[in-house]
Amino acid sequence: MYGNDIPEQPGTAGLLDEVAAAERDLAGRDHDASADPTAYFDAVIAADGKIEPRDEMPEAYRKGLIRQIAQHAHSEIIGMQPEGNWISRAPSLKRKAILLAKVQDEAGHGLYLYAAAETLGIDRAELYRLLLAGKQKYSSIFNYPTLTWADVGAVGWLVDGAAIVNQVPLCRCSYGPYARAMIRICKEESFHQRQGYEILYTLATGTPEQKAMAQDAVDRWWYPSLAMFGPPDTDSTHSAQSMAWKIKRFSNDDLRQKFVDMTVQQAGVLGLVLPDPGLSWNEERGHWDYTQPDYDELFTVIKGDGPCNRERMAHRQAAWDDGAWVREAAMAYAEKKKVTT
Amino acid sequence: MTGVDDVLALGDDALIAAQRLAEWTTNAPELEEDIALANIALDLLGQARLLLTYAGELEGEGRTEDDLAYLRGDREFRNVQLVELPRGDFADALVRMLFFALYQRELYDGLVIGDDARLAEIAAKAAKEVAYHVDHSTLWTLRLGDGTPESHRRAQEAVDRLWPYTHELFEGDVPREGWLAAVDAVLAEATLTRPSDEDSRFRPTGGRKGVHTEHLSYLLAEMQVLHRAHPGASW
Numbered sequence: 001m002y003g004n005d006i007p008e009q010p011g012t013a014g015l016l017d018e019v020a021a022a023e024r025d026l027a028g029r030d031h032d033a034s035a036d037p038t039a040y041f042d043a044v045i046a047a048d049g050k051i052e053p054r055d056e057m058p059e060a061y062r063k064g065l066i067r068q069i070a071q072h073a074h075s076e077i078i079g080m081q082p083e084g085n086w087i088s089r090a091p092s093l094k095r096k097a098i099l100l101a102k103v104q105d106e107a108g109h110g111l112y113l114y115a116a117a118e119t120l121g122i123d124r125a126e127l128y129r130l131l132l133a134g135k136q137k138y139s140s141i142f143n144y145p146t147l148t149w150a151d152v153g154a155v156g157w158l159v160d161g162a163a164i165v166n167q168v169p170l171c172r173c174s175y176g177p178y179a180r181a182m183i184r185i186c187k188e189e190s191f192h193q194r195q196g197y198e199i200l201y202t203l204a205t206g207t208p209e210q211k212a213m214a215q216d217a218v219d220r221w222w223y224p225s226l227a228m229f230g231p232p233d234t235d236s237t238h239s240a241q242s243m244a245w246k247i248k249r250f251s252n253d254d255l256r257q258k259f260v261d262m263t264v265q266q267a268g269v270l271g272l273v274l275p276d277p278g279l280s281w282n283e284e285r286g287h288w289d290y291t292q293p294d295y296d297e298l299f300t301v302i303k304g305d306g307p308c309n310r311e312r313m314a315h316r317q318a319a320w321d322d323g324a325w326v327r328e329a330a331m332a333y334a335e336k337k338k339v340t341t
Numbered sequence: 342m343t344g345v346d347d348v349l350a351l352g353d354d355a356l357i358a359a360q361r362l363a364e365w366t367t368n369a370p371e372l373e374e375d376i377a378l379a380n381i382a383l384d385l386l387g388q389a390r391l392l393l394t395y396a397g398e399l400e401g402e403g404r405t406e407d408d409l410a411y412l413r414g415d416r417e418f419r420n421v422q423l424v425e426l427p428r429g430d431f432a433d434a435l436v437r438m439l440f441f442a443l444y445q446r447e448l449y450d451g452l453v454i455g456d457d458a459r460l461a462e463i464a465a466k467a468a469k470e471v472a473y474h475v476d477h478s479t480l481w482t483l484r485l486g487d488g489t490p491e492s493h494r495r496a497q498e499a500v501d502r503l504w505p506y507t508h509e510l511f512e513g514d515v516p517r518e519g520w521l522a523a524v525d526a527v528l529a530e531a532t533l534t535r536p537s538d539e540d541s542r543f544r545p546t547g548g549r550k551g552v553h554t555e556h557l558s559y560l561l562a563e564m565q566v567l568h569r570a571h572p573g574a575s576w
Contacts, residue, residue, distance in 0.1 A: 107376045149567055
């Protein structure tokens with residue numbers, strides 16, 4: 001049976017427990033609209049309740065959420081490319097099936113998230129337009145190339161791992177539709193992360209060439225994954241307000257630390273080395289010390305000059321343009337059927 | 342009935358069709374369609390794995406699904422040429438899926454009541470998936486054929502281009518009449534016309550004997566490159 005010989009990964013069970021707890025919380029909430037909408041918003045936030053689509057909300061709360069959820073949805077969609085790059089070349093039929101299913105899940109996550117964003121009064125076509133016009137971003141990580149099969153494993157282990165650490169707190173965020181989407185997404189992401197870990201484990205315990213391939217992938221993906229948590233707290237622009245509105249629950253640096261602590265243990269089990277000579281256990285803090293990512297590189301990538309930014313956007317644009325006649329056909333056909341029935 | 346080559350032929354059809362269809366991932370016109378095409382490719386890949394595993398067992402030389410998929414050359418593949426043709430546009434993909442899914446429906450209907458118990462079991466599972474593929478490709482053939490003038494033109498071109506390759510599907514035991522009636526019904530509703538069988542002597546064939554189009558070798562080169570670079574490795 002698949003995966004039975006793969007050892008447990010330290011640190012992941014706790015994350016899934018948090019997702020389950022968030023789901024239980026959600027079930028218990030009652031929605032009780034009040035006479036004063038503004039007071040209601042403040043009261044719900046203060047009581048750790050959920051804001052729902054019909055509730056009044058500050059314009060900045062709505063806009064900020066649209067920006068964040070859209071960026072998240074775009075990341076799922078652009079994120080299909082680096083992994084999709086290996087579907088045709090996956091080295092076994094089982095791995096091909098797993099990878100195809102994973103990339104399909106990512107499209108599904110994109111759909112949930114676009115649907116969550118649409119509850120805030122914007123439509124998916126407009127969000128696509130903003131993405132393609134470069135007005136909305138997607139995660140910087142997907143601008144790095146997948147050069148070997150081991151990259152598929154590293155993306156699952158490190159990139160999905162970082163995504164889960166980032167997203168688990170969003171399962172409790174104050175906006176109901178987003179929190180509910182995140183619960184579903186986190187469960188599936190954690191499954192993907194496990195699969196990435198298994199790919200790397202198989203390589204790391206395989207032939208010397210396979211092990212070298214795994215190490216090389218980890219060397220290239222470690223710092224981009226750390227940078228996924230965003231700039232250090234001292235430079236983050238959206239943090240304070242997001243925290244006050246309970247959209248964001250932990251700072252970039254807190255989440256990054258949590259990820260490092262979890263990943264160092266897992267790398268030990270894999271027998272792979274994280275490419276940071278500065279990693280050392282800090283007894284006093286009870287955490288691993290690590291060397292910060294190169295934030296200049298992060299900003300270069302975010303501004304569009306990473307290795308694959310142009311290709312990723314050109315690919316999405318081409319798929320959109322090439323599909324125009326299909327979407328028009330579907331609409332024309334639907335119109336005809338409406339008239340005749 | 343069943344020989345290794347018969348089962349390989351069915352497994353190779355599904356495998357190569359899946360490989361081509363998976364090329365749509367990240368390229369579909371809508372997110373919903375990215376999901377649907379990946380889903381169908383996954384179904385076909387699942388069928389291929391069951392069939393190739395069975396073919397390996399029948400052969401009795403210890404070859405696994407991966408040995409058969411990754412370590413045969415293009416002259417050893419037994420798939421029909423229809424499934425190896427290049428990806429083409431969305432009309433090519435969906436018209437090809439219509440032709441192939443309706444063929445697979447006839448095929449599996451026959452195998453379910455056939456005397457090979459193992460094939461009957463595989464066919465029973467696959468038949469449920471194929472029913473979905475038939476629905477999906479039928480709907481899109483209608484939308485494209487009876488959509489805009491542009492989509493009609495593209496759908497008609499796909500029908501014309503792919504039609505000659507459909508003859509090869511019926512060189513074995515699967516009867517063509519039921520398939521033809523089903524195809525005709527969909528094309529008629531989609532306002533598309535199919536070429537008459539008398540129109541052309543171009544009826545490409547040879548896939549079942551390992552004689553393919555020029556496209557298969559490239560497809561296999563890509564599919565097999567990594568596996569072949571690491572002989573004996575586990576993944």
